[in-house]
Amino acid sequence: GENVEQHPSTLSVQEGDSAVIKCTYSDSASNYFPWYKQELGKRPQLIIDIRSNVGEKKDQRIAVTLNKTAKHFSLHITETQPEDSAVYFCAADTGRRALTFGSGTRLQVQP
Amino acid sequence: DARVTQTPRHKVTEMGQEVTMRCQPILGHNTVFWYRQTMMQGLELLAYFRNRAPLDDSGMPKDRFSAEMPDATLATLKIQPSEPRDSAVYFCASGLVLGQGFTGELFFGEGSRLTVL
Numbered sequence: 001g002e003n004v005e006q007h008p009s010t011l012s013v014q015e016g017d018s019a020v021i022k023c024t025y026s027d028s029a030s031n032y033f034p035w036y037k038q039e040l041g042k043r044p045q046l047i048i049d050i051r052s053n054v055g056e057k058k059d060q061r062i063a064v065t066l067n068k069t070a071k072h073f074s075l076h077i078t079e080t081q082p083e084d085s086a087v088y089f090c091a092a093d094t095g096r097r098a099l100t101f102g103s104g105t106r107l108q109v110q111p
Numbered sequence: 112d113a114r115v116t117q118t119p120r121h122k123v124t125e126m127g128q129e130v131t132m133r134c135q136p137i138l139g140h141n142t143v144f145w146y147r148q149t150m151m152q153g154l155e156l157l158a159y160f161r162n163r164a165p166l167d168d169s170g171m172p173k174d175r176f177s178a179e180m181p182d183a184t185l186a187t188l189k190i191q192p193s194e195p196r197d198s199a200v201y202f203c204a205s206g207l208v209l210g211q212g213f214t215g216e217l218f219f220g221e222g223s224r225l226t227v228l
Contacts, residue, residue: 043202049216097212098144101153101154
């Protein structure tokens, strides 16, 4: 089945700096790669997603890049703010159209 | 405002007791997932349904866990008998998945926090 690896597990940055989280996947049939943000005690919520026919997608301070050849995708957050502090999960769809999630990255933005 | 509804939000029970968690997916979504999360760890897929048919429950301990979808508005996850290691947050999520894959966002419920003593 699909295996999604996510790095780093924790990330601390200063407010205003950029943060990058990287994921790799194993199933070459995967074609949908969402990123979810989970605040403490809350449900995961989608922040951005990308499909396999696109190499990059941006939404304000958030961007995602995809390299299908290398089977990796990354989340980039620019001009980080304290409210960006949360756990971020990458995911990839499997050949049977379920989502396999990475292990999560705890991002801490220091004011 | 469409949302996935889960009950109960919190459940404390003793080892050996039966636990049933319920989920109402978003109307029009054809795929329902059950995920388990422990101590802010990753989201572990337990089982999922498409058009109410079970597609994969290989992530569940079969001897004690069961998942069903008796109708389009209700999915259930049952643990019998429960054990302390089952303590976790159980999330239900729903989405619309067609032939080419996910057509949009996977929406999560608020989760059911289970504590087994």
